[in-house]
Amino acid sequence: MTTLPRHSAPPRPAVAPRVAAKIWLSVFLAANVLLVTVFFFVGGLSDRPLISIGRLAGLYAAQAMAFQLLLVARLPWLDRRLGMDRLTSLHRWTGFSLLWLLVAHVVFVVFGYAGLEGTNAASELVSLATTLEGILRAIVAFVLILVVGAMSVRFARRRMAYETWHFVHLYTYAAVVLAFTHQIAVGQSFTSSPVARGYWWTLWIGAGVAVLAGRFVLPLWRNARHRLRVVAVVPESANTVSVYLTGRDLDQLPARAGQFFLWRFLTRDRWWQANPFSLSAAPDGRTLRLTAKAVGESSAKLRSLPVGTRVFAEGPYGAFTAIHQQQPNALLIAGGVGITPIRALLEDVAGHVVVLYRTHRREDAVLLPELLNLAKARGGVVHLLVGPKEQSGPYGPQLGPESLYALVPDIAERDVFVCGPAGMTSAVLRSVRQLGVPAAQVHAERFSLAA
Structure with a gap:
């Protein structure tokens, strides 16, 4: 077999990686929307159109929630093909779609039952929350998602530290759990059809496994294997510094030129901070190098980073390759x-x-x-x-x-x-x-x- 020179033109795949990922996501989403729509109509409609519309909006919202988990799981196959920029954009649009679907779910269901019972919407909401299992949990989940949505508006996001914004987003996981338990308790798909119930369990468990694998298991396994540490800190200019790292089996780390990691330098004062820095040299199987400009307190402290510092790195991320x-x-x-x-x-x-x-x-x-x-x-x-x-x-x-x-x-x-x-x-x-x-x-x- 002939080995291509390093800088010869790469063979083109039949389908470009970015296009393949977009096709896969589109087919996955369309197939799931179709399935949920079929399950909804098979389960039967309410005599009240408002209630039926609200229930369908709730099913689509649950599906959007599971899709959000897939987008934030940082699965390597998707990330290498779409990149965090595009995944972040998809996450943002899916998030606001989820928010409006939940608003529609609450409004149509509450007004539908209010019309059925001959009460006002506020009284009906209190009645549902106090008499039906899972409704109160759903209301708490709705409020949490409203808060996260408000914090994600550009006006608010620009005035908030990244760490604060990220911490607030962690409440989304609590909202997911509460919403799922609500769906189990009163969701018509769960209570009326074993096939639909199996579908929802598979979707939610699959989304949860994706998050667990991509955000926790894979980073922990890679860091336990490679055991990164700082071997040199080299100033490049008055406000820019390069950090060299080494570790075990770095030739097996699937990093490419153009990608970045979320780096945690495990010193007493910064182990809890994760900063995204790109690789500034192509990985050679022996060392990694990042180069950072002092644009904040965290990056400015890199200049005084002790040699030998252990490093916890999440990644590699990015499709800029x-x-x-x-x-x-x-x-x-x-x-x-x-x-x-x-x-x-x-x-x-x-x-x-x-x-x-x-x-x-x-x-x-x-x-x-x-x-x-x-x-x-x-x-x-x-x-x-x-x-x-x-x-x-x-x-x-x-x-x-x-x-x-x-x-x-x-x-x-x-x-x-x-x-x-x-x-x-x-x-x-x-x-x-x-x-x-x-x-x-x-x-x-x-x-x-x-x-």
Whole structure:
């Protein structure tokens, strides 16, 4: 068997990995929606249309809840193909859909029974909560999801520390348990059909197992096996530092250039903090390297991290990898600290590579010597674009379509990998669309904590 050179174009799969994952999720969701709809009609309708609508909304809400668990399970197969950006976006839309389905469930059921009993909605809600098993638990679950939904609105999210936002989201698990027990107690699908009951048990147990495996079992097993520890801390600039780690059997760790981990450095003052940092060098089977800029207290403390510190790492995560490369050549575009996954990708993408590195000042261009040496070794090109955001060149904005075309005339025949601040990333995506780069060839990683 002939071994391909490291930078030769990868063989294309019959279906692109991202497309395969989207098809799988769409088929899974459509099949489950169809099954639930069939079970609902087989179970029989209420004489009151409002009650029937409310019950159907409740079934779809329960299904959305299970789908949410699948999205947050961080299953490697899905994460490598869609990436946390897309999974986070799906999670957000599913969450708000779940919220509105629950609102519809409560409103239609309460008003339906109020009309049946000849009472007002408030009295009927109190009556249901005090006379039917599971209703009070459902109300508590509904309130918890309302709170989480309110905290997830962009206005509130931007004013909240990530740790606080994450802690509030943990209440969702309590809501899931309460909602499930409510469904067992009074759900018509559970009480009237053994087949439907078997379906719901399978769906909920499967979702729970996915979360348990992806969020707990797999990270614990990997860390017990690899036993990561810090072997060097190297300042790269006045406010940027690289941390080198080693461990056991790192050649068996399924990490790729462009991915990131959630790192916990197990010192007395920071073991409880998990920070997302990308690998800044392609994994070589012996060491891992992350490079971080001091943008907060936690990342600033990395400079004083003791050698020998044990590390608990969750991951690898992210679809910002060369497995998605479609064309023989690539363009890598980085802004600020987004250079870290781009620097790693420079070792892994195939063909001729052009790197565009956007910084405010030349002295901010960390890892530049490495980029230049790597590019030279493989016949690539690095363009350093320096200046404020509004900086323009001979062809307009530095990352505008005219400037990109002047620097990379064959951009439409390349895969484009973009990582940087959200504003810069959005500007580049607009530019490449105007230049006619097919969407399948554009791979973006928005460098933000939520991702």
